[in-house]
Amino acid sequence: MASAQLPVLMIIDDDPLITETLHFVLSKSFDVYVAESRTQAKSVLRQLDQPPSLALVDLGLPPVPHKPDEGFKVIGELLAHSPTMKILVLSGQNEDVNVKHALALGAVDFIAKPCDVERLQGILQNALKLQDAELEEVSNPTENYGLLGESQPMQALRKQISQFADAPFPVLIEGESGSGKELIASSLHRMSQRSKQPYLSVNCAAISPMLAESILFGHGKGAFTGAANSHTGYFEDAGEGTLFLDEIGELPLELQAKLLRVLENGEYQRIGETQTRKSKARIVAATNRDLREEVRLGKFRIDLYHRLSVFTIDVPALRTLEQDRYLLLEHFSQFYARETGQKPFTLDPKAKQRWLVYHFPGNVRELRNITIRLTAKYPGQLVNEQQLSSELDLMEIAESNEALNMADDNALSNHAHRHLQTEANINLDQVLKAWEKAYVNAALKVTHGNLSQAAKLLGINRTTLYSRIQIQEEYKE
Numbered sequence: 060m061a062s063a064q065l066p067v068l069m070i071i072d073d074d075p076l077i078t079e080t081l082h083f084v085l086s087k088s089f090d091v092y093v094a095e096s097r098t099q100a101k102s103v104l105r106q107l108d109q110p111p112s113l114a115l116v117d118l119g120l121p122p123v124p125h126k127p128d129e130g131f132k133v134i135g136e137l138l139a140h141s142p143t144m145k146i147l148v149l150s151g152q153n154e155d156v157n158v159k160h161a162l163a164l165g166a167v168d169f170i171a172k173p174c175d176v177e178r179l180q181g182i183l184q185n186a187l188k189l190q191d192a193e194l195e196e197v198s199n200p201t202e203n204y205g206l207l208g209e210s211q212p213m214q215a216l217r218k219q220i221s222q223f224a225d226a227p228f229p230v231l232i233e234g235e236s237g238s239g240k241e242l243i244a245s246s247l248h249r250m251s252q253r254s255k256q257p258y259l260s261v262n263c264a265a266i267s268p269m270l271a272e273s274i275l276f277g278h279g280k281g282a283f284t285g286a287a288n289s290h291t292g293y294f295e296d297a298g299e300g301t302l303f304l305d306e307i308g309e310l311p312l313e314l315q316a317k318l319l320r321v322l323e324n325g326e327y328q329r330i331g332e333t334q335t336r337k338s339k340a341r342i343v344a345a346t347n348r349d350l351r352e353e354v355r356l357g358k359f360r361i362d363l364y365h366r367l368s369v370f371t372i373d374v375p376a377l378r379t380l381e382q383d384r385y386l387l388l389e390h391f392s393q394f395y396a397r398e399t400g401q402k403p404f405t406l407d408p409k410a411k412q413r414w415l416v417y418h419f420p421g422n423v424r425e426l427r428n429i430t431i432r433l434t435a436k437y438p439g440q441l442v443n444e445q446q447l448s449s450e451l452d453l454m455e456i457a458e459s460n461e462a463l464n465m466a467d468d469n470a471l472s473n474h475a476h477r478h479l480q481t482e483a484n485i486n487l488d489q490v491l492k493a494w495e496k497a498y499v500n501a502a503l504k505v506t507h508g509n510l511s512q513a514a515k516l517l518g519i520n521r522t523t524l525y526s527r528i529q530i531q532e533e534y535k536e
């Protein structure tokens with residue numbers, strides 16, 4: 060019998076040998092749920108009363124088990140479902156680039172297969188302990204409601220929060236994953252005159268579309284099969300407090316109409332009842348999608364978008380917060396050292412430089428996770444640039460290539476610098492050939508294979524282009 064007291068752990072892996080063994084061993088300490096694919100994981104999540112505290116995720120999952128893409132998507136979806144979940148990657152596909160990308164997406168750590176079960180137990184217990192400490196920190200934030208940062212965009216953000224806290228309109232919070240939207244929603248509540256009233260948070264991505272209406276608005280007795288008693292919904296439970304609708308872009312279209320009505324006049328009905336009720340709750344919504352684009356695609360109602368977006372808070376991405384990256388590092392390295400009974404690590408000057416130019420695609424959540432790993436690996440030690448780089452996402456190089464301005468010497472040399480730091484065994488000839496090939500192919504694509512035009516585009520003559528293509532072909536063979 061699964062005990063309600065045990066923390067919930069979800070294992071997502073398509074290898075039955077792994078899932079069965081882990082289920083057997085870990086069931087003593089965890090309430091274990093297993094899924095073999097991303098689709099199955101979603102349906103298991105929807106059946107659970109409370110989100111899992113922990114997840115163990117394989118990267119290569121069906122329908123493309125030889126690639127990490129499904130695993131990457133699972134990480135995003137799990138965090139969308141429950142932002143405080145601790146996700147560990149358990150993977151045989153431990154090429155650096157994959158593992159680091161998974162970490163940047165929000166996983167706390169990775170464990171290479173085959174894994175030592177005892178070590179795994181320890182890692183899971185440790186993640187759980189940190190999660191408890193983090194939840195406690197959020198419920199007891201000291202200054203600024205836990206929102207750290209002194210940079211100009213953070214100061215502007217705080218000002219906006221205090222301006223909007225008591226405004227009689229909903230607030231829409233837009234920002235990348237891990238940038239602090241949930242923290243901002245709770246700050247809006249705590250700063251408002253409603254702070255003594257309930258603060259309820261519902262993740263629209265996490266509720267089944269079938270049950271969403273009942274969850275939000277409640278139902279009357281006998282409203283549908285299985286509705287033995289009447290039930291209040293979130294709007295009712297929130298009373299005069301704040302209702303935070305996270306991932307609002309995921310709300311089914313039919314419910315968007317009902318939400319619009321509540322926003323317009325506060326009115327709603329429980330399913331199966333004719334009595335109209337009034338909600339006095341303040342609505343705060345958040346999204347990491349571009350809602351204007353969702354409107355354009357017909358997935359989000361334009362009238363609802365206009366209602367929600369009267370007051371919009373645009374949360375800055377961590378990479379735009381300059382020295383805050385360092386301030387957050389200091390804060391979290393102290394925090395995790397304290398929580399794990401270790402001495403904090405410190406970055407040496409070069410590592411510090413690297414930290415300050417890193418892109419942080421997963422924002423503050425990624426920063427926290429990097430800090431957790433560095434605390435575990437280098438307690439009380441000085442971390443050098445190479446040690447730090449091996450914790451950072453390599454895919455940023457691929458992305459930064461796109462934004463590279465060839466005319467800008469600095470951008471090029473920064474790019475080269477990062478490339479050298481993050482990839483072992485670079486061969487300059489191969490790098491240059493790869494660039495040449497990319498340009499030649501692009502020119503041929505743009506000109507639909509017309510050699511003369513492609514040569515013109517590239518600023519070389521036709522025969523030179525022809526011989527370069529031949530060299531490339533020979534090189535390929």
Ligand SMILES: Nc1ncnc2c1ncn2[C@@H]1O[C@H](COP(=O)(O)OP(=O)(O)OP(=O)(O)O)[C@@H](O)[C@H]1O
Nearest residue numbers: 142205206207236237238239240241242347423424
């Ligand atoms: N400015 C900040 N100061 C301190 N902690 C922060 C800050 N911003 C974010 N965090 C922390 O980073 C983590 C991610 O933040 P949060 O869950 O609020 O992000 P989010 O934008 O809601 O992400 P998602 O879209 O994935 O749900 C949390 O642990 C949060 O406490």
